Amino acid sequence: xxxxxxxxxxxxxxxxxxxxxxxxxxxxxxxxxxxxxxxxxxxxxxxxxxxxxxxxxxxxxxxxxxxxxxxxxxxxxxxxxxxxxxxxxxxxxxxxxxxxxxxxxxxxxxxxxxxxxxxxxxxxxxxxxxxxxxxxxxxxx
Amino acid sequence: xxxxxxxxxxxxxxxxxxxxxxxxxxxxxxxxxxxxxxxxxxxxxxxxxxxxxxxxxxxxxxxxxxx
Numbered sequence: 430x431x432x433x434x435x436x437x438x439x440x441x442x443x444x445x446x447x448x449x450x451x452x453x454x455x456x457x458x459x460x461x462x463x464x465x466x467x468x469x470x471x472x473x474x475x476x477x478x479x480x481x482x483x484x485x486x487x488x489x490x491x492x493x494x495x496x497x498x499x500x501x502x503x504x505x506x507x508x509x510x511x512x513x514x515x516x517x518x519x520x521x522x523x524x525x526x527x528x529x530x531x532x533x534x535x536x537x538x539x540x541x542x543x544x545x546x547x548x549x550x551x552x553x554x555x556x557x558x559x560x561x562x563x564x565x566x567x568x569x570x
Numbered sequence: 571x572x573x574x575x576x577x578x579x580x581x582x583x584x585x586x587x588x589x590x591x592x593x594x595x596x597x598x599x600x601x602x603x604x605x606x607x608x609x610x611x612x613x614x615x616x617x618x619x620x621x622x623x624x625x626x627x628x629x630x631x632x633x634x635x636x637x
Binding site for chain 2: 438439440441453467468469470472483536537538539
């Protein structure tokens with residue numbers, strides 16, 4: 430079964446817009462019955478190494494963000510950004526995925542779904558003619 | 571999604587405060603709640619009667635994303 434997600438428009442600051450493949454997701458701590466965050470829009474980004482979320486969402490579900498394993502990531506600015514890694518449950522339209530995610534205090538968006546933790550679980554088709562993205566869950570043995 | 575709906579979303583986001591958390595209506599044409607933090611936006615969405623909000627984080631500046 431696949432999920433079709435229309436691209437979402439975001440202002441580009443110049444009177445136009447950019448379109449992104451965006452998924453509404455929730456996160457929770459990995460323990461059973463942990464409360465979930467509210468749903469938030471996360472951008473599907475094949476250029477991102479891993480899934481990264483704004484630290485305030487992690488704090489809201491009970492993670493002590495800076496107690497996670499400290500690491501750093503680098504974007505196009507070339508400046509390293511401090512992140513902290515935590516095991517979480519990621520709730521997507523395709524089901525629940527146990528992943529290790531990064532949390533950052535100064536992420537400009539709520540969440541980014543990257544190669545490690547997201548792309549390994551879905552066959553993902555970006556369709557520019559239909560302006561949509563299609564996710565098909567992969568279950569690997 | 572019809573173009574008019576996506577354009578309404580675009581206009582709503584253009585009006586949204588920067589570096590904030592916003593909750594849009596189901597048809598994405600209007601801002602229902604705003605907060606300077608995730609927690610504040612969640613509280614304000616509950617006050618607005620939204621039981622299952624989808625939160626969007628706006629950046630400090632609207633520029634093409636390369637995150």
